[in-house]
Amino acid sequence: MNFINNIGYVVVCVMGGVMVTRRAIEIGDVQALFNIPDNFPSQLPRWLTLPT
Numbered sequence: 001m002n003f004i005n006n007i008g009y010v011v012v013c014v015m016g017g018v019m020v021t022r023r024a025i026e027i028g029d030v031q032a033l034f035n036i037p038d039n040f041p042s043q044l045p046r047w048l049t050l051p052t
Contacts, residue, residue, distance in 0.1 A: 009034070
């Protein structure tokens with residue numbers, strides 16, 4: 001699972017760098033995207049148990 005997370009970081013870094021150089025997004029947006037791979041696995045069980 002750690003390998004998959006590392007691949008996610010590489011993809012975010014490369015795609016974010018390309019988008020920042022094209023001025024499509026700000027560097028802060030890329031920084032926010034770095035938090036998603038860390039937070040998503042811990043939040044998923046909580047979302048699945050929300051009352052409907």
